[in-house]
Structure formats: C-alpha cells, structure tokens
Amino acid sequence: MVIVMQEGATDAQIQNVIDKLIAHGFDVHRSTGSAHTVLGAVGVHRDFDHRDFELLEGVREVMRITQPFKLASRQFKPEGTVIDLGRGVKIGGPDVVVAAGPCSVESREQMFAIAESVSKAGAKILRAGAFKPRTSPYAFQGMGEPGLIIMREAADKFGLFTVSEVMDPSQVEMMGNYVDIYQVGARNMQNYHLLRALGEVRKPVLLKRGMSATMEELLLSAEYILFGGNYNVILCEPVIQKLSHLPMWADPSHGTGRRDKVPPMARAAVAAGADGLLIEVHNDPEHALSDGAQSLEPNTFTQLMAELRIIAPAIGRRMA
Amino acid sequence: MVIVMQEGATDAQIQNVIDKLIAHGFDVHRSTGSAHTVLGAVGVHRDFDHRDFELLEGVREVMRITQPFKLASRQFKPEGTVIDLGRGVKIGGPDVVVAAGPCSVESREQMFAIAESVSKAGAKILRAGAFKPRTSPYAFQGMGEPGLIIMREAADKFGLFTVSEVMDPSQVEMMGNYVDIYQVGARNMQNYHLLRALGEVRKPVLLKRGMSATMEELLLSAEYILFGGNYNVILCEPVIQKLSHLPMWADPSHGTGRRDKVPPMARAAVAAGADGLLIEVHNDPEHALSDGAQSLEPNTFTQLMAELRIIAPAIGRRMA
Amino acid sequence: MVIVMQEGATDAQIQNVIDKLIAHGFDVHRSTGSAHTVLGAVGVHRDFDHRDFELLEGVREVMRITQPFKLASRQFKPEGTVIDLGRGVKIGGPDVVVAAGPCSVESREQMFAIAESVSKAGAKILRAGAFKPRTSPYAFQGMGEPGLIIMREAADKFGLFTVSEVMDPSQVEMMGNYVDIYQVGARNMQNYHLLRALGEVRKPVLLKRGMSATMEELLLSAEYILFGGNYNVILCEPVIQKLSHLPMWADPSHGTGRRDKVPPMARAAVAAGADGLLIEVHNDPEHALSDGAQSLEPNTFTQLMAELRIIAPAIGRRMA
C-alpha cells in the first residue's frame, strides 16, 4: 500500500498514519518530496480496507499495491493453465476449442440432431442448459435432470464433452453425473455459496463475468474456486486480457444477442486470441424455447468454423 | 407488441409476419402509412422473445408494449403498498423509516452499544449482517447464527425491529427466527433460487438493485417474490421512480462508500421522496471488521436525523 | 509518481527504470519490500505520460500522485471561490442561487412573461438559449443575437442577471454584450478552442460536465479557463464533490429530462449541498419550441422554491 499525504500535512498527522500502519503489522518506508510525503507500507494483508486510511487526517490518497487475488494471478503460474479434458482436447494450449449447442435442452430429437451437426462441423463440446436463469418468473425454466440425461447421451453418441449451467449449490453433486464442465452464469458470478461448492469438486468450471463486474471482481470470484482446491477454472469474458494464467473464452451469442452479429464477434474473438468459444446453435431456431434469436443454424455454424480455420493460423494457433 | 416494417417491405413479407403473429395467438391490427406499415399485435404473452420477429425478412423494429412484470407494477395496486411492522411502524406510508446499525455483527458489546444509540437517535430498525457476501475469499465472512442471536437480543432490549442479509435458500428458515425483514443484497438480485424461497415466507423482503441492473430487471426480481405469494417487498435503489407500488428505500452508505458522503446522500434521498433509509452506524468505526470507512459515528448519525426532521416536512412527510 | 515493480523483477530492470526517471528529472526513492520493490518519483511534471513507464520490463503498475490540475484544485484555494455578480448575489457563499427560464428564447412575450414569474418566485438569474446545440440538423437551432437582445431586456426589466450558452469562439465577444454568465454545454466541455477563448474574458463561465466525462476531465477543462486568467468558473455536475474550490451547481432539468422528476432532483441537490440550480421554466410548456417536456410551469416552480426554502436551512444555508 502506498499512502500519499496532502501538501502541507503536519508531522503529527504523518506520524499518526505511520503508527497505525505499524500497528497493523506493516513495514513503513517514508519518502519526503518537495510537495508530498509518500509512505510505502510493505507486508501482505489481503483482507484490508484501504479506505480506513483514506479517512485519516492529512491523507490525500491511498493506493493498493498487492493485488487482492493471488491464486488467479499470472505470477502464480506464469506458464498458463492448460486443462486436459481427455481424448486430446486441451483448453488453454495452442488449440482453440469450440463448445456449441442450443440454449436449452428441449427434446431428445433436438439434442441428437444438434450434437451430430456441431460435431461434424468441428465442435468438441456440447453446450445446453437444463436449469435456466430467466429474468422473468413466467419464462421457461428448463427441463432439469431429465434434460441432462438426454444431453449426456447425445454427447456420448457423437464423441463430445458437455458443459451446462449450475445455478445453486444443491445441484452440484447431481450434475457431476452428466457434465464435464460446470458453467457459472453472469448473474451468479458473485453467488459465493455456489463458488465455494464448486471449489470442492475437481471438474473444470467455466466462470462468466457479470454484466458490470470488473476484471478484478471476476478474478476474485475465480479465487473462491481456486482457494477451495479446484484449479480448473476457465474465464468467459469479452475483453481479452492477460492478468491471469487461466484460459479465457468468449461467448459471442450472449455478447451480441442477435444471430447476424455472432459470426463477426466469433471471428474477432479468435483473431484477438481467445482460447475457446461458446456458441449457440439450434437446428430449428424459429421454434427454440429460448434464445432462438441468437442461435446459429447448423449451416451458418459450419461456415463460421471454416472461417475460423483461416483466421487462427494468423496468430500461430489452430482450431481443435 | 408493435412491429414496424422496413420502407419497401413487400406484401409477402408483411403477410408472413401477420401469419406468424396469428399463429402465436395475437390479434393483429395493420396500419399502412406513407413510408412504413405498422402492425399492432394485441394479446398477453409475457414469455415471448420479441427478437424472433426482429429477424424476419422486412422487419425494421419490434417494440414490446406489455410490461413483462405485472404484480410489481403500479397499475396492480395504484394506492401503493404499505407494510405494517407493528407498534405503529409502517413502511410506504407518510412516515420515513430509518434502519441503522453496523455492517457486521461483531460482538455483544458492539451490538448493544449501537442499538442503544441508534434507537435514541430515532431509528426504528436495527441493521447488521451475520452472513457477508465478500468479494474476496480472504475477507471476514460474518459470525453466522450466533451473530443473529446477539442482534435479536439487542433489538428487543431497545424496542427495534431487525433486518439482515440472507445469501442462500438454505438460510431462510433459520433466519426467520431472528429477523423481521430479510435483505437480499445487490449481488444476489438475480439469484432466482433465493428469490423463490423468499416468495414462500410472509415476512418483508428488502431487495437491493444489482450494480448494472435496470429498473425493469429489479422489478422482475421482485416479481419472483410476489409471484410466490409474499407481497411484502421493499425495493432499495438510488434513483427514485414511480413505476411500482412497492415502497422504495435508499442506501447512502453503500451508494457512496465513504463516511463523509453519507449525510449529503441521505438528505438528498429524503428530499427526493424515499420511503426509508438504510444507514451504517458503528460505535468504533476505526476498528470495525468491515466497512468501517462508510459507517457513521453515533454523533454524526444523531445530527443527520435532526437534519432529516427539517427536510421531510418540505414534502409533507415526517420521520417515523 | 509511484512505480511498483513486479515480483521477481531483476536488479537490471529496476536500475533501468531508475535511470529513466532520473533522466526525466525526478528524484527517486527506492523501497524494497518482501514481495515488491516500489520506486517513488518526486518532482512536478504535469505533462507526463505515465504509460511510458508501464511498458518498461519488470514494471507492474504506475500510479500518478500529482493531480494533473492545479488551479482548479481545492488546495489552490482552500477557502473556496465566491463569485460576486453584484446587487448582493454571490455564487459559492452561504446562499443557494437559482437560475431559471426557458430552454430557448422564442419571443418577446414569452421572455417577459417568464422573467416576471421566475423573478417573483425568487430566481436571481434568467436562463435561456439563443444558440442551441441540437443533436439533429433538422431541429430548431435558436434565434441567435436577436434572441439575446430580448433576453437582456427582459432580465433588466425584472432585475435579473442572465446566463446563456456559447457554442463557438466566434460568438464570445458578441455575447459579452448580453450575458452575465457564459454557459458551456456538455457537448462542448472538451472544445478547447472555446475554453481558451473563455479564459481571456473576465465574466463567469458555467461549465457543464460531458455525458461520460470524469470529474478529473471536468476539472482539466476548468483548468483551461483558469489558466487563461479567468478565475470565475462554476461547475455544473450532478454528483457533489469537494475536489475543487469552484462553486458547484446542479441541472435537474437536463439531469432528468422529464418535468415530473425535476422537483425531486432539485430538492435532492440542495439537500446534498449544491451552490446553485439551473431550472427550465416555461409559461406554456406544451408549445415550447424545445425541451417543453422538461420545463416546469410557473406554479410548479413557485411551489418548488417554497420547498427549497424549508430544506436549505437544514444544512445552514438559505435561498438567495
């Protein structure tokens, strides 16, 4: 922590701040400039409210130095995390991995048709929701466990892995029978009971960023999972950054909300360096029970995959 | 729903849209202008994705008419909801009600000292957290049920009601033994499992707006609770609006994050018409385990209450 | 400036940063902690791009200490700026001053009618636009100089001062014949040619904050005017802060955009400590040529002024 005193701060005010820092266990370095005195407070105190010092007399500004997250930081694992799903599919390595499928599981016929077409087009993971976080209590809330059973069978038949959203700690154990990756939706990014429950399993977790959450808040939510001992976290976030060693995916379907904007954003994400994509594909978007408007038809998805195979090598990567 | 066709949309395109509207059960009114054809679709279909029509050929824009929430709307209860806590304390009527107390329950001594001072200053409700939604897994997470026991005793001794945050459906039943109002924090505004659980109890729920949530999203979250049969919902939100019949509170402590900005915002909220305030007060802010920086000292709180007693009558209200 | 090196930064990297700081004329203080080395760079270099240091090898973060504005800062004039318009009207002192009037000058009849009613209700300044920054080229663009002549006559007849928006450096001299305060609109907050021209006059300037501008950007725009030698700057900004010694007004009409929300926001601004208000009032809002929807009728304005007279004393102020 660095504390900048106001111009004209008195010696007594400066000494008061120093005393409090020492009382909190910090080593203090004092630097006296022509205009300002600056105090450097060295020591690791992750649970520390720097605002307590901002309110002391004579203090102008307090800046945190130690990042509040540790396990999620790039320094913790400079070489980057690679998550091995098996059968040669690795997330966070040179390959760009695509998860595709409908917003919701609706029926056995639907899931098998979509699984077949996305598998042929090159997706490695089948995505679909069985529990849906709907803004309105009047909207379709998902098929629940019967939907997960269908999804697992469809994935197995076409050699795909599965990812599906978990909404509540009470669902974690049951869902582990069906999914290879747990997805945490944007609205649950700070549902700490859920994050703690996912820290106790060992399957990968795809963690989406909340609407207005900062990158730091996303990484602190990841830290909850990592802190529980589950190191297989994938971040899902439109802006590509390199603050963390965790793999980073993009979700152009929810990022745009309209079918015609999904391919441009998907191409942009791969060109910018995303490790993977989450794309909604439906065999009959007009009759989808949810999010049909942002689902690609299978032909458009196949065309998009062909475009991505041209783009990925521009930055030394390839589509899984 | 109103559908505006593009200039130059063909008759076949217009007929296609009309056919689909009828297939969804809408009555259709067609209006042909010099530049645009406009289709009015009448009927109530709350779970309807208007984007499905935006993607049809020849459509320029689709506008929803029916509000997606019903029970939370002003039309549902034009006279406004008044929640009677008992002993003459009513939320949503002419009185402005203040809930005050520390961010977290820390100890018996702390809670009794604070309860005594806020009660003397005119607060009617004691607020304090026993379960804390902390951004970092390394931060103090609250005392849990032992904290609630202390809070209840302190409130009872000084004739106060209680409000405290609930974070997970598994806590609802137990907390009902100690709190008079359940608080749902901003991060849980769209935790639908929690909202459904609170729809099944009959105690009031104070629902805070998520950081980037719209007023419509807040009201849809309220709708989850109302739909379960619990009509005692209080909204907590910085901007004062009149879309809903539900009482509206302000939280200047979390809205500003710094002690010196709390009184101006509290005065502003009452001047603008808030039905209540949630204010953090601590007897020893410097040593608070959380949020000390935004907690008022008892003297400042007493002074603020005196200012509010001058302001409330300017709009025909009074402090409870 | 404070430079935090990465964990594991080498001695050579640290020395390289130190060398560059010295080359830029800074005094350097080095502080070596258990995890990080921190370099304090002391000296005043307002035109300095701290990003140049962020890109050096081994650097984790660079934080600026010296505020980029000087003349606008609270330290420059701790006692606060008071602008004396004459005849006992002072902006920034204990009185809260109200400027009221129509969005646009439309006619002689209109201006005289409005000037009379706002004067009776207690406003001290007449506001109206003769040059209108309209988003659309098809909208009414204002009456120009003939409008200013009318405005001046109406103000003089009822003992009011005048404020009106200036849009281009070429208008500054001419407008000086008619206005007592120049207003710079939100869209022109960073029109530096205009700000420089206003630094050369000595009449007060009311500077509005741009839609997405930070408080720091607003103060830097004020700095352009102050730097030219004109110290009479009033800031117009919804959030009340105390970073600067300049008086701070609120504009509830443009802040809300709807007539029914203007009084609550006006009351809130005074309760929070605003030094003045800018309020749109029209004698016939339904036929106003611009912004009728956010203009108060004279009766509502009179009622609002009465409410404000109750609120101001709650914080030791009074309406001018």
Added chain:
Amino acid sequence: MVIVMQEGATDAQIQNVIDKLIAHGFDVHRSTGSAHTVLGAVGVHRDFDHRDFELLEGVREVMRITQPFKLASRQFKPEGTVIDLGRGVKIGGPDVVVAAGPCSVESREQMFAIAESVSKAGAKILRAGAFKPRTSPYAFQGMGEPGLIIMREAADKFGLFTVSEVMDPSQVEMMGNYVDIYQVGARNMQNYHLLRALGEVRKPVLLKRGMSATMEELLLSAEYILFGGNYNVILCEPVIQKLSHLPMWADPSHGTGRRDKVPPMARAAVAAGADGLLIEVHNDPEHALSDGAQSLEPNTFTQLMAELRIIAPAIGRRMA
C-alpha cells in the same frame, strides 16, 4: 410514432391525444386491444419531441418509428458508399485500407522515417496530428500548420494520402491545402459549428464516435455533414454495425491505449468486417511527444499487416 395508452385510459384522454396528433399533421390509426389502446401516428416530422406526448394524461409510452437521421441511413443508399481517393485506393469497397503514422507531427526526420516504413508495410494513408485536443492545458498542443507542411511532403514522397484532425471551423480552409481526409476527434463529435463547416467542403471526413455517444448520435452528427452536401463521410467506431451505408473504420490504438493490445484489436476489427484501420506507428515510441505508449514500432506494424493479410480473405476481403 406509436403511442400506447395506459390500461384504463378514458375515452376523453384518448381523444385528446388523437386531437393533438392531428393538430401536428399526423395521420392517426387507432387500435383497441383487450388491455391497451394503441395509436399509430403516421407522417414525417423529424424535429419532434416525443416526450411532449408522454406527459399527456392517460399515456403510458411513446415510441418513435421514423429514424431521426435520413441521409446517413442504410435505406438511403442500400448499396453502400465507396469513397475513391484516387490511384486505386477506395474506402468502403472490398479492400481494407490502413492509415498509419504517429500521434503528432514532431519533426521532418520523424515524418519521413515513419512515412517510409508504413508505406513499405502496406499502409495507403499517412496519419498524424498537427492540432492536438489535449485534456490538459499543460500538454503539447501540436506543431500547427508547419507540421501539416512536413506531413504533406512526407506523404507525397512515399505515395501516401493524408489524414489529420481538424478542431475548429477556422482551420478548415487552411487544412484543405494539406490533407486528403479531415478527421473529427471524439471530443468534437457534437461540435456542430465544425460539422457544418465540413458539410461545405467536398473532401472526405473521418468522424469518430464520442466516448459515451450512441450509434444514433454518431449518425446524427454524420447527418450534419451529409446535409451540407458532403457525402464522403467515414465513421470510426469500435462496434461494427450495419445501420448506415457509410464506410466504417476502427481505431485500435485509441480503443486500447496500450501498444501490446493494439494488434489483437486490429485483427479483431478486420475479422469482424471493418473497412479500414487507423493505427499509430512511431519510429521511436519511447521519445514520442504524445501517445508513445500506444504507438507500434515499425517492425510490429509490419508483422501485424502480415497477419491481417491472412485474416481478410476469411471473409472475402483483402488488404489494399
């Protein structure tokens, strides 16, 4: 315009709204549903404040149908605008055109060195500023006309076109001697005096979107220029949209602000369909007088151009 009446609106209220619409010259279509009456108002009134109707008794919501811009809309020119600079360089056609160069003109040596390297790498346009809109009055404000003379000579020597920022109407005529494209910066997007002046010339204008401006506001600013008779407008905007027939560029240097993030964003923009890019390149970024931190070194720029040549064909385009 579509006006939705409240549930329970009276016949008198509905008739009052109809009367006012007719008085404003609209044709009115009335549609009576089970819950709401909807009024369709047909006619073209671009300068119309729909809020005036929102405030009438019994009205719930008013929705605009006619877009407020006309000349900038896709319908006005469905085939898209192509701007021919000459010598085979066309903006808005199949080729992706790159403008590159330093933030500011600093010296003759600098401009010739940079012009040579960006020309070799494949840029067709030289960009550099001679008038700089700096947030702080203490920052370097640009070389002015002498800088433009240098820029023109450097461009001519290496067969490049030029683009440079214009800040004030008084500069338009003089700058026409040196630049092939006028650039309007984000801070001047709503400087209407400047936009009108640029409507009167016939050289292309590159119009950047203001920080918080909506796409509609950007297109209305373009409309000012088009309305003056200058149809050669290029929009510069991070999000790619298809509301308009005007060519759309991206500015990854200012979009990101840091050198290491420029190539990912540049690749993303081309992958998403941008018609051109504006990229800051400096031969000695460490000593640049402005924005060195976001300027690419010539080698990095050459490498980026090679990557873009791989990406563009993925969507049927090529680098100019």
